[in-house]
Amino acid sequence: MRLRLAFVGFGVVGQGVAEVLRDKGRQLAERYGIELAITAITDAKKGAVADPKGLDPAKVLAWLEAHGTLAGYPAPVSGWDSLTTIRKAEADVVVEASWTDVKTGGPALEHFRTCFAAGKHLVTTNKGPMVVAPLEMIELALQAGVELRWEGTVMSGTPVISTARRGLAGCTISGFSGILNGTTNFMLTEMEGGRSYDDVLKQAQALGYAEADPSGDVLGWDAAGKVVILANTVLHVPLKLADVKITTGITRITLDDVRSAAAAGERWKLVAEARVDGGKVKAQVLPQRLPLANPLAGVMGPTNAVTFHTDLVGPVTIVGAGAGRSQTAFAVISDLLDIHRTLVERQA
Amino acid sequence: MRLRLAFVGFGVVGQGVAEVLRDKGRQLAERYGIELAITAITDAKKGAVADPKGLDPAKVLAWLEAHGTLAGYPAPVSGWDSLTTIRKAEADVVVEASWTDVKTGGPALEHFRTCFAAGKHLVTTNKGPMVVAPLEMIELALQAGVELRWEGTVMSGTPVISTARRGLAGCTISGFSGILNGTTNFMLTEMEGGRSYDDVLKQAQALGYAEADPSGDVLGWDAAGKVVILANTVLHVPLKLADVKITTGITRITLDDVRSAAAAGERWKLVAEARVDGGKVKAQVLPQRLPLANPLAGVMGPTNAVTFHTDLVGPVTIVGAGAGRSQTAFAVISDLLDIHRTLVERQA
Numbered sequence: 265m266r267l268r269l270a271f272v273g274f275g276v277v278g279q280g281v282a283e284v285l286r287d288k289g290r291q292l293a294e295r296y297g298i299e300l301a302i303t304a305i306t307d308a309k310k311g312a313v314a315d316p317k318g319l320d321p322a323k324v325l326a327w328l329e330a331h332g333t334l335a336g337y338p339a340p341v342s343g344w345d346s347l348t349t350i351r352k353a354e355a356d357v358v359v360e361a362s363w364t365d366v367k368t369g370g371p372a373l374e375h376f377r378t379c380f381a382a383g384k385h386l387v388t389t390n391k392g393p394m395v396v397a398p399l400e401m402i403e404l405a406l407q408a409g410v411e412l413r414w415e416g417t418v419m420s421g422t423p424v425i426s427t428a429r430r431g432l433a434g435c436t437i438s439g440f441s442g443i444l445n446g447t448t449n450f451m452l453t454e455m456e457g458g459r460s461y462d463d464v465l466k467q468a469q470a471l472g473y474a475e476a477d478p479s480g481d482v483l484g485w486d487a488a489g490k491v492v493i494l495a496n497t498v499l500h501v502p503l504k505l506a507d508v509k510i511t512t513g514i515t516r517i518t519l520d521d522v523r524s525a526a527a528a529g530e531r532w533k534l535v536a537e538a539r540v541d542g543g544k545v546k547a548q549v550l551p552q553r554l555p556l557a558n559p560l561a562g563v564m565g566p567t568n569a570v571t572f573h574t575d576l577v578g579p580v581t582i583v584g585a586g587a588g589r590s591q592t593a594f595a596v597i598s599d600l601l602d603i604h605r606t607l608v609e610r611q612a
Numbered sequence: 613m614r615l616r617l618a619f620v621g622f623g624v625v626g627q628g629v630a631e632v633l634r635d636k637g638r639q640l641a642e643r644y645g646i647e648l649a650i651t652a653i654t655d656a657k658k659g660a661v662a663d664p665k666g667l668d669p670a671k672v673l674a675w676l677e678a679h680g681t682l683a684g685y686p687a688p689v690s691g692w693d694s695l696t697t698i699r700k701a702e703a704d705v706v707v708e709a710s711w712t713d714v715k716t717g718g719p720a721l722e723h724f725r726t727c728f729a730a731g732k733h734l735v736t737t738n739k740g741p742m743v744v745a746p747l748e749m750i751e752l753a754l755q756a757g758v759e760l761r762w763e764g765t766v767m768s769g770t771p772v773i774s775t776a777r778r779g780l781a782g783c784t785i786s787g788f789s790g791i792l793n794g795t796t797n798f799m800l801t802e803m804e805g806g807r808s809y810d811d812v813l814k815q816a817q818a819l820g821y822a823e824a825d826p827s828g829d830v831l832g833w834d835a836a837g838k839v840v841i842l843a844n845t846v847l848h849v850p851l852k853l854a855d856v857k858i859t860t861g862i863t864r865i866t867l868d869d870v871r872s873a874a875a876a877g878e879r880w881k882l883v884a885e886a887r888v889d890g891g892k893v894k895a896q897v898l899p900q901r902l903p904l905a906n907p908l909a910g911v912m913g914p915t916n917a918v919t920f921h922t923d924l925v926g927p928v929t930i931v932g933a934g935a936g937r938s939q940t941a942f943a944v945i946s947d948l949l950d951i952h953r954t955l956v957e958r959q960a
Contacts (some may be wrong), residue, residue, distance in 0.1 A: 278706075288782075290774070291784075294781065296781065296782075303795070323702060339657075370828045385925060390751055419927040420925070421783075421924060421927055422782060423775050423778075423779025423928070425943075426775075426778065426779045427771050427774075427775050427779050428773065428952070430778065430779075431771025431774045431775055431779065431946065432946075433644065433773060433780075433946065433949050433950075434636075434640065434644075434945040434946050434949050435769075435942060436639075436944060445748075493638070499739065504613070509866055512808075513716070536909065556910070557910070559910060559911070559931050561910070561911070562904070563907070564905055575938075576632065576769060576938045576941065576942035576945070577769040577770060577932060577933055577936075577939045577942045578932065578933050578936075578939065579931075579932065580770055580771070580930070580931070580932040580933075581930070581931040582775075582928070582929070582930055582931075583907050583927075583928070583929040583930075583931070583933065584926065584927065584928040584929065585925055585926050585928075586924060588653075588925075588926075590924045591777040591924065591926065593924070594782060594783060594924035594925045597924070597930035598779065598781065598782050601781050601782050606957055609957035609958050610616075610957050610958070610960050612957075612958045
């Protein structure tokens with residue numbers, strides 16, 4: 265089956281997906297019978313192009329590489345803004361990977377609503393709307409009769425959402441504990457080598473793991489957003505970002521703390537967790553000293569992990585990449601394959 | 613949708629599934645719209661009953677508890693053998709959890725073939741046919757137009773097969789490394805406490821982890837069977853049990869070995885793995901000294917784990933139960949929910 269894609273946001277994630285389509289598009293077609301065609305791209309900084317016959321990902325990427333913009337790219341349509349693209353592009357699925365704002369949802373909220381109103385399926389890596397209004401987004405998609413997937417909002421392409429919602433369906437999941445921010449886990453790992461918080465923060469910034477203002481990572485806000493997404497869409501409890509208990513993140517952890525934990529056979533981790541108890545949910549992102557026998561204690565560097573606590577099968581832990589270009593691009597590919605499978609079954 | 617189930621084999625797994633249906637049947641119906649009815653049970657030792665209107669799982673379990681056999685249970689039909697049950701029971705899905713023989717496939721091979729010939733879906737926890745003839749079984753199911761699921765053959769209900777085949781679809785998985793036998797991992801963990809191989813083997817036998825003849829576990833044959841299943845159904849390469857390199861399993865590992873590994877910051881694990889390289893597959897189950905930073909090194913006690921090596925998202929590790937009554941029962945429930953989802957989509 266052919267799925268026509270409209271990209272809203274064409275930064276690292278969007279370009280990463282285009283690269284996968286360029287490099288593996290034929291393999292995906294042979295293996296899964298899916299034909300993925302890009303019919304529109306819009307990006308606030310890079311401009312917009314559309315072609316109902318399909319844009320060649322190799323040519324678009326080469327043009328962007330050469331010119332730094334989509335302006336001037338030969339296509340029947342150019343210059344559409346996000347909402348126009350969502351409404352007018354001849355697309356079956358909108359791939360939303362635009363600017364993320366977990367406090368307000370940002371313009372992505374309007375992108376989502378417009379997409380559902382236009383009767384188009386939606387795949388997103390954008391945490392904003394899934395933190396601010398996850399249950400409303402799921403309900404709107406349901407009412408519109410379209411598919412919505414958000415694998416890439418938590419731990420990039422590591423299959424966390426799909427495993428929890430599909431693979432563990434039938435279990436009751438009472439809670440989860442995770443390492444959901446790679447920057448801080450990288451920093452804590454590096455501090456074990458004897459380097460100070462300030463030193464490893466500078467290194468994380470140099471490597472592109474941390475931003476100039478690192479507070480979203482180091483205080484725990486980024487992880488808290490993922491807690492909200494998992495609580496709402498896996499635990500099925502309404503939880504707001506403001507309900508997640510956060511204090512000083514990892515900012516107060518010293519080399520002495522790291523050393524004394526190691527001496528006791530333990531390790532500091534920024535643990536992001538939520539638990540449902542008696543119908544109420546308790547959620548927090550706090551630094552904790554974990555015994556080394558805890559599966560989360562062995563997760564090192566920028567790697568992420570989450571343990572789901574289930575009734576029938578006990579704890580299930582998934583360890584994998586938390587970020588990265590091809591990793592997050594894969595989340596989109598994975599979601600597109602899942603939607604494709606659903607649509608093919610419906611045709612059968 | 614209502615799915616009528618015929619159980620072939622009613623030991624720990626079959627009874628575990630009946631317990632879940634007794635305890636959570638209503639919850640499953642409310643949450644997923646699935647109604648699971650047991651219309652037939654056959655077991656070589658416990659006898660057989662069938663009722664097209666459905667057998668009450670609570671009553672059947674209570675009868676079995678009281679009498680140790682299904683003989684005399686009030687039902688319209690009794691005494692059907694496995695093949696008759698598969699052919700004649702008014703069932704949509706056969707749940708195959710009979711005696712496992714990974715060398716020949718055992719009678720389960722004929723159960724599978726008869727099930728496909730009868731046009732019934734099949735859920736199995738039986739490694740036998742999926743080790744001896746996995747690709748043939750998948751092909752037969754495809755030709756018959758029925759669904760086949762085997763989540764419970766590897767790591768019980770921990771979602772390994774579904775995550776690798778669905779959650780990681782779109783990636784190329786080039787190999788995997790795992791701890792796929794809980795008995796030996798329990799023994800190695802206990803040996804770290806300073807107890808000898810013979811002592812911990814006796815404890816494993818007392819706990820029911822190891823059998824009187826422990827060779828299937830300690831030499832690595834059990835893990836090798838799971839390597840074959842994952843190689844064929846996740847890596848998509850034809851691999852036979854005889855092709856898996858096995859030597860002495862954990863039988864030659866001494867307390868001194870365990871201590872010297874610990875002194876070097878390493879840990880002995882029985883690592884089960886396969887890797888595809890240049891179209892060829894290399895598979896083995898060998899004891900290895902892993903650095904503690906390897907995610908498999910931190911997996912302790914009877915817990916299992918497997919790391920899949922992928923092109924787009926890097927290594928993805930799943931850690932969870934490798935066995936257990938409710939854990940393996942959940943594998944069946946999970947597979948039934950997956951088939952149900954597929955059938956519902958087809959109706960849509």
